[in-house]
Amino acid sequence: MRIPLSVDEVVVKFADHVLLRDFALQVDPGESVALMGPSGSGKTSLLKCLVGLTIPSAGSIEVAGSAMTGVSAAKRADLRRELIGTAYQTPDLLTEISVQENVAITLLFEGVGRDKALSDARRSLAAVGIEHLAARGVENLSGGEAQRVSLARALVRESMSLLVADEPTASLDGANAVRLAELMTGMVHERGIGAVIATHDQRVADRCDRVVELRMAMAQ
Numbered sequence: 001m002r003i004p005l006s007v008d009e010v011v012v013k014f015a016d017h018v019l020l021r022d023f024a025l026q027v028d029p030g031e032s033v034a035l036m037g038p039s040g041s042g043k044t045s046l047l048k049c050l051v052g053l054t055i056p057s058a059g060s061i062e063v064a065g066s067a068m069t070g071v072s073a074a075k076r077a078d079l080r081r082e083l084i085g086t087a088y089q090t091p092d093l094l095t096e097i098s099v100q101e102n103v104a105i106t107l108l109f110e111g112v113g114r115d116k117a118l119s120d121a122r123r124s125l126a127a128v129g130i131e132h133l134a135a136r137g138v139e140n141l142s143g144g145e146a147q148r149v150s151l152a153r154a155l156v157r158e159s160m161s162l163l164v165a166d167e168p169t170a171s172l173d174g175a176n177a178v179r180l181a182e183l184m185t186g187m188v189h190e191r192g193i194g195a196v197i198a199t200h201d202q203r204v205a206d207r208c209d210r211v212v213e214l215r216m217a218m219a220q
């Protein structure tokens with residue numbers, strides 16, 4: 001099985017400020033890694049590199065065996081679509097369309113047939129336990145439900161190999177944060193994909209297989 005994520009000797013810097021120096025990380029199939037560290041230690045900056053939105057100053061990143069570094073922006077965008085699911089603090093759901101259409105939307109934009117896209121979305125909603133919300137609008141969802149829709153959207157593609165989540169539980173109360181973390185890590189195990197979850201919440205980190213701590217000390 002392909003290694004979901006392999007990061008080697010990555011350097012992230014802005015102007016003269018080195019945020020990460022020679023950073024390495026491998027995430028194995030089925031493994032969830034919590035990314036922790038104080039505010040400003042570089043968690044979001046690293047995640048942006050993992051998904052190919054930013055290019056590190058040095059080093060290499062491979063997702064499921066495909067290089068995200070040393071390739072064009074168009075190639076990175078293709079790989080991101082094919083291999084990476086993302087979930088953020090704010091789910092950013094579209095209010096004009098249903099829950100099911102929100103999950104199907106990236107597939108629909110790519111020209112996947114409507115029936116196939118909607119049935120894939122339904123399956124993904126079922127996997128996160130909210131198939132019953134498929135026809136609903138998104139406006140009155142609870143915070144926990146909205147995050148599940150976001151997770152279903154992130155996981156909808158069968159080729160997805162890496163889940164990248166930035167503070168996905170930040171807007172949830174303690175019990176819901178733990179529930180979402182358990183759901184995420186459970187699905188990562190089940191599908192044999194990898195996950196990197198940036199979080200300040202120790203209870204979320206405790207549900208992951210491993211914690212990687214970024215330190216401000218690395219910034220010099």
Ligand SMILES: Nc1ncnc2c1ncn2[C@@H]1O[C@H](COP(=O)(O)OP(=O)(O)OP(=O)(O)O)[C@@H](O)[C@H]1O
Pocket residue numbers: 014019037038039040041042043044045046
């Ligand atoms: N494009 C950029 N240009 C210059 N500096 C940047 C840029 N992006 C991030 N930084 C700086 O890099 C540092 C790390 O930011 P980052 O958002 O990665 O931290 P973080 O660990 O995710 O913080 P938080 O936990 O508060 O979300 C900060 O000092 C930030 O101001």
